[in-house]
Amino acid sequence: MLRLCIALCVLATCWDCLVSNITVKQDFDRMRYQGTWYAVAKKDPVGLFLLDNVVANFKVEEDGTMTATATGRVIILNNWEMCANMFGTFEDTEDPARFKMKYWGAAAYLQTGCMCRFTIIYYFLCYIIIYIVI
Structure with a gap:
């Protein structure tokens, strides 16, 4: 078991993690992407503002x-827990399945880094997998 764990760790160090090499969903349809989405699992990278209970509504104008728009639980000043409401717009890129999100209002100051989203695979009746780079 230890040998398998070591082999997997060595293999993981060889993996190409360049964001530009991530394969995204072909024929991405933003009209089907709009609606209400619930975050059921996520990794907490440094700089991510919404911690949990995240509900996002995407709309094509x-x-x-x-x-x-998104709501979720946040902790401000390391001890003040509250529910935050956020608003953002998407900045398009050459690939429709790759887009950047820009927050407005107070959230623009609380969120750090660039939130780049990559739609990797989706099955709109059940789930969507999104890779986010902060």
Whole structure:
């Protein structure tokens, strides 16, 4: 068992983790992406503002831009727990399945880094897998 664990660790160090090499969903349809999404599991990277109980609503506006509202539990000043409401817009890239999110208002100051989203695979009736780089 120890040998298997060591072999997996060595293999993991050889894995290509360049964001530009991530294969994304082909034929991405943002109209099907809009709606309400619930975060059921996530890793907590440094700088991610919403901790848990995250519910996001994505909407495609009439001009084609995509916006998002999200609510979730946050801790401010290391001890003040509250529910935060956030608003953001998506910045398009050359690939429709790759987009960046920009928060507005107070959330713009609380979120650190660039939140880049990559839609890897989706089955809209059940789930979506999103890789987020902060």
